Amino acid sequence: MWLKGFISNHVNMKLLKTCVILLLLTVLFFTLRNMNLLQVRTGIIGNTLKPLSSAEAEEERLILDSIAWPETPPLPAPFSLNQTSNAAHSTFTILPGGVGDERHVGDQLEVMIKMYDFQGNPKKSGGDAIVTRLHNRALEAGVAGRVVDHLNGSYSAVFPLLWEGSVTLVHSSEAITVLRRLNREHPDRTILKSLFRSGSISETTICNICLRKTNQPQCNYTDLRTGDPWFCYKPKELSCDTRMNHINGGMRSTAIEMMYLVLHVMTINKVGKSGLSGYYYQGVWRSLGGTKVHQFNNSSAISQCLKGKVVHMYGDSTIRQWFEYLDRLGPFMIWDNAKNILVKFRFHGPPLSISVLIPTSELRYIANEIDDVVGGTNTVVIFGIWAHLTPFPMQFYIRRLYGIRRAVIRLLNRAPDTLVVIRTPNLRGTNPYIFTFNDWYAIQQDKVVRAVFKGLNVQLLDAWEMVLAHHLPHYVHPPPPIIKNMVNIILSHMCPQ
Ligand SMILES: *[C@@H]1O[C@H](CO)[C@@H](O)[C@H](O)[C@H]1NC(C)=O
Ligand SMILES: *[C@@H]1O[C@H](CO)[C@@H](O)[C@H](O)[C@H]1NC(C)=O
Numbered sequence: 250m251w252l253k254g255f256i257s258n259h260v261n262m263k264l265l266k267t268c269v270i271l272l273l274l275t276v277l278f279f280t281l282r283n284m285n286l287l288q289v290r291t292g293i294i295g296n297t298l299k300p301l302s303s304a305e306a307e308e309e310r311l312i313l314d315s316i317a318w319p320e321t322p323p324l325p326a327p328f329s330l331n332q333t334s335n336a337a338h339s340t341f342t343i344l345p346g347g348v349g350d351e352r353h354v355g356d357q358l359e360v361m362i363k364m365y366d367f368q369g370n371p372k373k374s375g376g377d378a379i380v381t382r383l384h385n386r387a388l389e390a391g392v393a394g395r396v397v398d399h400l401n402g403s404y405s406a407v408f409p410l411l412w413e414g415s416v417t418l419v420h421s422s423e424a425i426t427v428l429r430r431l432n433r434e435h436p437d438r439t440i441l442k443s444l445f446r447s448g449s450i451s452e453t454t455i456c457n458i459c460l461r462k463t464n465q466p467q468c469n470y471t472d473l474r475t476g477d478p479w480f481c482y483k484p485k486e487l488s489c490d491t492r493m494n495h496i497n498g499g500m501r502s503t504a505i506e507m508m509y510l511v512l513h514v515m516t517i518n519k520v521g522k523s524g525l526s527g528y529y530y531q532g533v534w535r536s537l538g539g540t541k542v543h544q545f546n547n548s549s550a551i552s553q554c555l556k557g558k559v560v561h562m563y564g565d566s567t568i569r570q571w572f573e574y575l576d577r578l579g580p581f582m583i584w585d586n587a588k589n590i591l592v593k594f595r596f597h598g599p600p601l602s603i604s605v606l607i608p609t610s611e612l613r614y615i616a617n618e619i620d621d622v623v624g625g626t627n628t629v630v631i632f633g634i635w636a637h638l639t640p641f642p643m644q645f646y647i648r649r650l651y652g653i654r655r656a657v658i659r660l661l662n663r664a665p666d667t668l669v670v671i672r673t674p675n676l677r678g679t680n681p682y683i684f685t686f687n688d689w690y691a692i693q694q695d696k697v698v699r700a701v702f703k704g705l706n707v708q709l710l711d712a713w714e715m716v717l718a719h720h721l722p723h724y725v726h727p728p729p730p731i732i733k734n735m736v737n738i739i740l741s742h743m744c745p746q
């Protein structure tokens with residue numbers, strides 16, 4: 250058994266029961282930054298999405314079914330938190346199991362979570378977004394749990410090991426009512442722009458995957474190869490060909506419902522037990538099944554592994570973290586002529602809500618980039634795309650992944666030995682723009698990525714579990730100890746020992 254040797258063979262349930270329960274409650278209120286409502290005609294997105302083949306359309310239906318979220322309560326009017334889920338009033342109990350009070354390492358531990366509202370009444374419906382983990386700080390050990398929604402206000406979480414545990418209510422079911430509506434009706438609440446310039450004339454206009462119809466003509470930058478939609482309002486005096494860059498113009502609070510978006514984060518620490526795609530022990534991620542993870546502890550071990558390799562990284566800043574990790578190790582880690590090492594990073598195509606200005610020439614779709622890779626034994630293609638696509642309907646995300654999957658299949662056909670690593674989304678925790686960038690969207694994206702790339706000869710890097718299981722707070726950019734573990738997994742795939 251993989252746990253033997255670092256944890257006692259069984260645990261006294263009395264110890265479990267006497268452990269202190271710690272509750273943390275964070276409530277975030279959102280203020281309306283402006284009431285400049287932009288009414289997006291429902292269905293306008295549908296018009297700009299590329300049609301799918303019947304097989305892909307059927308698959309999309311199955312994927313959407315698989316992420317279908319339980320019905321969430323309607324929003325109370327007038328505004329009140331009274332009947333919404335409240336972490337502080339909620340409880341959980343460890344269900345009986347095993348022989349007597351003893352549990353053996355490797356047993357499953359089931360925890361029943363009961364949600365209550367702010368007035369202390371039990372919730373009768375499901376749909377709260379809850380994540381669970383077990384961890385032990387002394388052992389630097391941690392693992393994620395699986396949550397089942399019983400749709401009646403109770404949830405169970407199942408863990409296979411034995412550490413301290415925590416349950417986090419990521420979003421109340423009422424908040425999800427709001428989040429669900431925002432992506433359907435306000436996919437343009439991230440403000441994206443481009444600067445157009447020719448000679449001394451310049452003008453900045455709004456861009457997105459679809460634009461509201463106005464008298465202003467639109468420039469259509471839909472990618473001819475992948476079909477990914479992109480539009481900007483045409484500048485008054487300049488042609489569509491004069492687009493210079495891609496700019497993040499911040500966020501727009503779009504709906505009066507924003508006032509109802511109240512999020513609670515609850516952490517209950519209690520002894521329990523847990524194991525899934527992996528777990529942390531002594532701060533090191535151990536995979537369950539798949540490639541054994543080796544520790545590349547110093548730059549000579551890493552450059553030895555990278556020798557002769559070309560590594561292409563595509564995606565967002567969560568992928569760039571890996572590039573930066575290697576870059577920081579030394580100037581010769583990402584480009585070394587003598588050792589024949591080349592590691593490259595490129596951002597994925599729009600939409601991108603990043604603070605740096607991206608020249609038009611740097612706007613590249615991952616699918617097109619992969620099509621330009623020759624591939625082979627010494628080629629590694631790594632990508633991750635999720636964080637910037639959360640404000641949009643899931644169909645848009647699925648189509649983007651389909652385009653990338655077609656390119657991956659073409660790559661693996663022409664060069665079957667190419668290593669392809671796909672990073673899953675991760676929890677991002679609370680942030681000022683939680684109505685746009687939040688964990689409920691990421692929970693669903695995570696399932697979609699796994700479904701779309703299932704069955705292909707690719708390696709999934711389970712950022713979801715690696716962030717959830719770690720004791721450090723959830724953040725869109727996982728902190729250095731998690732990044733080191735992630736890079737070790739990639740290097741272990743590249744250089745199995
Ligand atoms: C919420 O509960 C408080 C205290 O129980 C009560 O005073 C208040 O009127 C309730 N608000 C609404 C909108 O029901
Ligand atoms: C909710 O459903 C679960 C699973 O069916 C059941 O075990 C539990 O007792 C139910 N809770 C309530 C309060 O009805």
Ligand SMILES: *[C@@H]1O[C@H](CO)[C@@H](O)[C@H](O)[C@H]1NC(C)=O
Binds near residue numbers: 469470471472473
């Ligand atoms: C935009 O261009 C693409 C590719 O040429 C085309 O398929 C699509 O119909 C155009 N969309 C609009 C709204 O003009």
Ligand SMILES: *[C@@H]1O[C@H](CO)[C@@H](O)[C@H](O)[C@H]1NC(C)=O
Binds near residue numbers: 545546
């Ligand atoms: C890497 O470092 C860790 C902790 O410092 C150590 O336990 C492990 O044995 C080292 N691995 C190798 C391959 O040197």
Ligand SMILES: *[C@@H]1O[C@H](CO)[C@@H](O)[C@H](O)[C@H]1NC(C)=O
Binds near residue numbers: 544
């Ligand atoms: C680097 O790590 C490798 C294996 O992890 C080890 O064999 C080697 O001695 C280490 N080199 C240095 C300079 O620490």
